[in-house]
Amino acid sequence: MKVTEHIAQAEGSLFSFEILPPLKGQKIEDIYKVIDPLMEFKPPFINVTYHREEVIYKRLSNGLLEQKTVRKRPGTVGICAALQYRYKVDTVPHMLCGGFSKEDTENALIDLDFLGVKNIMALRGDSMKNERFFAPEADGHTYAKDLVGQIKAMNQGRYLDDELQNSAPTDFAIGVAGYPEKHFEAPSLNKDIEYLKEKVDAGADYIVTQLFFDNRKYFDFVDRCRKAGIEVPIIPGIKPLSTKQHLSFLPHFFKVDLPDELVKAVVDCKDNAAARQVGVEWGIQQAKELKAAGVPAIHFYSMGRPDNIASIAREVF
Ligand code: FAD
Numbered sequence: 645m646k647v648t649e650h651i652a653q654a655e656g657s658l659f660s661f662e663i664l665p666p667l668k669g670q671k672i673e674d675i676y677k678v679i680d681p682l683m684e685f686k687p688p689f690i691n692v693t694y695h696r697e698e699v700i701y702k703r704l705s706n707g708l709l710e711q712k713t714v715r716k717r718p719g720t721v722g723i724c725a726a727l728q729y730r731y732k733v734d735t736v737p738h739m740l741c742g743g744f745s746k747e748d749t750e751n752a753l754i755d756l757d758f759l760g761v762k763n764i765m766a767l768r769g770d771s772m773k774n775e776r777f778f779a780p781e782a783d784g785h786t787y788a789k790d791l792v793g794q795i796k797a798m799n800q801g802r803y804l805d806d807e808l809q810n811s812a813p814t815d816f817a818i819g820v821a822g823y824p825e826k827h828f829e830a831p832s833l834n835k836d837i838e839y840l841k842e843k844v845d846a847g848a849d850y851i852v853t854q855l856f857f858d859n860r861k862y863f864d865f866v867d868r869c870r871k872a873g874i875e876v877p878i879i880p881g882i883k884p885l886s887t888k889q890h891l892s893f894l895p896h897f898f899k900v901d902l903p904d905e906l907v908k909a910v911v912d913c914k915d916n917a918a919a920r921q922v923g924v925e926w927g928i929q930q931a932k933e934l935k936a937a938g939v940p941a942i943h944f945y946s947m948g949r950p951d952n953i954a955s956i957a958r959e960v961f
Contacts, residue, residue, distance in 0.1 A: 646817035650688040658941035662691035665717040685957040689734040741785035742769030765819040796847030822851040824865035828899040883945035884952040885923035931960040
């Protein structure tokens, strides 16, 4: 089923989460270990991210981070198929503009359609480590809205090759990313929301937000989106802070602010176990408030840590 159908049929906020494919050289069982403890909360769909490269960091004794190596996480399509079969759950593969020509995209969409996948999260992707700015493939998409347009065209039976016009249409629900604290490259939040509206006008059916730690930022973002004429569901994304190092890691990697109250509580923690507890408590309060406000679903960024999410879900769902 499509994410939008799950939302339409739900009586309250849905529980959902995303997982990362294992690093190259690891096994799919590593994914099952993340998912198994979360299945008791009955996620109707699970997102599987896509990564062209991943920089691994090592913390030095002086507290700074050293860049160690770059690895890949292939396997998004295969994992989606395996999860649908093993857990009887819908999956949402993330697809990027970066690294894909339009033909690569078309072929990947055909694979996903054959596998019975009904949802796609359409994203641009970040620049590669060796690029200063995002660079599309020679025949690829520059912005997520263009990828949305290609998926939408295939949903209408329009393929790249003129001879294939009126072929069997695909039937994907299309999700896109939204940023309550603005995408870091956007000149302003208003401009970012204008671009978000273009993604919706191109065919996006729903939005999932970047993680945030202050619910007011999400509520304000939803208000602004509605005023800008964006009417599709906006699913909040949250992630429990789980180590003291997250105080610098999360703002650096996700370009988000941490509220002073949370920062103070974590700074005062004597170790990471205490910081994790603060992060979980914060997540419980965030999720309870979002659920009480009637959000369509709460999307948890798992980052391979199901225990924190399970601790929150047990209190909220
Ligand atoms: P876009 O919507 O294309 O926007 C990119 C930038 O361009 C923004 O600053 C926007 O304001 C600007 N822009 C848009 N349209 C125009 C225009 N017409 N003219 C000028 N500027 C414009 N990354 C991964 O690599 N793998 C993942 O699996 C993944 N999953 C994610 C899931 C979620 C829910 C979120 C929020 C992010 C995810 N990301 C993932 C990160 C994402 O790829 C990056 O944030 C990326 O930098 C932007 O992607 P986007 O789809 O938002 O891009």
